[in-house]
Amino acid sequence: MNRKAKRFGLGTLLLLGLLAAWIHMADKNYVYRALVYNFADIDDNTIFEQREIAAPAAGQPWPLAEKYNRVEQPSELKQLHKELESVAFLVVKDDSILYEQYWDDYSGESLSNSFSMAKSIVSMLVGVAIKEGKIKSVEQPVGDFLPDFRKGDKARITIKHLLWMSSGLNWEESYVNPLSMTTEAYYGSDLEKLIKRLDVEEAPGQRWSYKSGDTQVLAFVLQQATGKSLSAYAEEKLWKPLGAAWDAEWSVDQPAGIEKAYCCFFSNARDFARLGRLYLQNGIWNGDTIVPPAYVKASLTPNGLTNASTGKKVDFYGYQWWLMPHYKGQNIFYARGILGQYLIMIPEKNVVIVRLGKQRGERVGEHPGEVMTMIDAVNKMVK
Numbered sequence: 541m542n543r544k545a546k547r548f549g550l551g552t553l554l555l556l557g558l559l560a561a562w563i564h565m566a567d568k569n570y571v572y573r574a575l576v577y578n579f580a581d582i583d584d585n586t587i588f589e590q591r592e593i594a595a596p597a598a599g600q601p602w603p604l605a606e607k608y609n610r611v612e613q614p615s616e617l618k619q620l621h622k623e624l625e626s627v628a629f630l631v632v633k634d635d636s637i638l639y640e641q642y643w644d645d646y647s648g649e650s651l652s653n654s655f656s657m658a659k660s661i662v663s664m665l666v667g668v669a670i671k672e673g674k675i676k677s678v679e680q681p682v683g684d685f686l687p688d689f690r691k692g693d694k695a696r697i698t699i700k701h702l703l704w705m706s707s708g709l710n711w712e713e714s715y716v717n718p719l720s721m722t723t724e725a726y727y728g729s730d731l732e733k734l735i736k737r738l739d740v741e742e743a744p745g746q747r748w749s750y751k752s753g754d755t756q757v758l759a760f761v762l763q764q765a766t767g768k769s770l771s772a773y774a775e776e777k778l779w780k781p782l783g784a785a786w787d788a789e790w791s792v793d794q795p796a797g798i799e800k801a802y803c804c805f806f807s808n809a810r811d812f813a814r815l816g817r818l819y820l821q822n823g824i825w826n827g828d829t830i831v832p833p834a835y836v837k838a839s840l841t842p843n844g845l846t847n848a849s850t851g852k853k854v855d856f857y858g859y860q861w862w863l864m865p866h867y868k869g870q871n872i873f874y875a876r877g878i879l880g881q882y883l884i885m886i887p888e889k890n891v892v893i894v895r896l897g898k899q900r901g902e903r904v905g906e907h908p909g910e911v912m913t914m915i916d917a918v919n920k921m922v923k
Contacts, residue, residue, distance in 0.1 A: 579715075580715075582896070583653070584791070585651060585789050585791065588791040589791065590790065590791055591771040591789065591790050591799060593771050593788040593789065594780075595786055595788075596779075596780045599783045600783025601785065602632070602813075605638040608637060608638060612921070613641075613917065614921070617913065617914065617917035621641075621897075624897050624901060625643075625644070625897050625898035625899050626641075626643055626895060626896070626897040626898075627642065628641075628648075628895070629642075629895050630810065630894040631892070632816070632817065633890065634890050635890075637810070638921070640809065646896075648808060649786055649808060651786075651788070651808060652806060652807070652881070652896045653806055653881070654807065654812065655804070655877025655878045655879060655881050656876060657805065657875040657876060657883055658800075658805040659755045660815070660861050660883070661778070662758050662759060662860060663859045663860035663861065664778060664815070665762055665774060666758060666761075667831040667832055667836065668773070669762060669765050670835060671831065671835075675761070677699075678699045678859075679699070681695065681696075681699075682694070682697045682698065682699060682702065682761060685761045685764040686761065688735075688736055693739075694740055696744050699761065700745075702755070703754075703858075703859040704748065704845060705748050705749060705750050705857065706745050706746065706747060706748055706749070706845055707751065708741060708742040708743055708745075708746070708747075709751065709753055709754065710740070711753030713753075725756065725793075725802070726800065726804075729797070730797075731793045732760070732797075734756075745845075747847070748857060749848040752802035752803070755801050755860065756802050759798060769798070770790060770801055771790045771792075777830065779811075782818060782830070783814070786808060786810075790804060809894040812894050812896075813894050815883060816892035823835065838858070838859060839861055840859075840861055842857065842865065843857055861873050861874070861875060862906075862907070864907060864911075870887075871887055872884065872915060873885050874911065878900065879899060880908070880910065882894065882911060882914070886915065893915070895910075
């Protein structure tokens with residue numbers, strides 16, 4: 541080896557050593573895990589600590605429609621599944637399964653990551669906590685539950701601000717930067733420490749800016765308000781009353797820690813569909829009020845704030861739900877995850893659509909193009 545090559549080798553080792561030292565001193569050891577796994581995956585329950593959400597001993601099986609799996613998928617929907625690598629697709633019409641299909645060794649029992657669909661589940665749990673009086677209302681200050689939010693600008697933040705994604709907190713929503721807060725939340729092991737680092741960068745309640753941190757703060761609020769983990773509360777108030785057929789899982793930052801509330805609720809298409817049916821029925825399940833109808837209505841009402849990215853009025857987001865209030869004469873609402881996880885409701889036709897998969901398509905405005913494709917295709921299937 542010549543002298544120049546030796547110098548390069550020694551220089552590289554020195555640089556790597558300095559980088560490793562900085563990562564350790566900056567308390568960013570999660571970066572190694574992020575680099576190993578590279579990007580989030582629908583099967584990441586195999587690499588994280590999980591907390592179980594038990595199904596009831598006797599679940600409520602879905603009835604099958606008279607035309608179960610005898611309706612033809614439009615060609616554009618078949619192409620979508622192929623291009624975006626769907627692993628599950630399910631359509632519920634009038635409380636019965638009309639169509640379902642699975643790919644790539646996935647089945648009706650396979651757990652798959654919901655990613656940010658979990659945000660809508662957190663919103664549901666806030667509604668449940670309000671029904672039970674554990675949270676007074678969405679106007680209640682976050683500081684009533686979290687000491688770090690009792691002083692300064694943070695004291696102005698309410699639960700509604702978090703639900704609306706308008707907290708004004710300086711959360712960095714980046715999925716490609718290994719040093720971002722989102723990456724640290726996903727691969728790190730101390731969500732409480734991360735949330736305590738947040739500061740207010742603008743007045744709350746003024747602008748909509750999508751931030752997973754807002755949902756994570758809601759998780760800490762729920763934990764304090766109910767005295768239970770998010771998983772335990774979801775099990776008691778949603779999973780068992782809805783008659784889920786299979787146990788679910790929620791990723792936690794460490795064995796005795798807290799759920800990654802902004803993502804990482806693992807279930808299957810059939811049980812995810814129960815959550816959609818619940819909101820199609822205004823929070824009522826088999827005659828029992830699970831989520832207050834008034835809260836459901838507020839959840840599905842556009843917040844009307846200014847979009848921090850475009851300066852336009854927000855007509856597409858409520859309490860952690862995505863909204864399409866005037867899509868071809870229909871009032872669509874849905875939950876979505878980063879890799880094309882969707883729970884889509886068409887109230888006008890009493891339809892729930894679940895799509896789970898490995899990829900997402902391009903956005904058309906504020907909504908992924910495949911959402912429109914699926915809605916249009918299913919409208920043809922349920923005529």
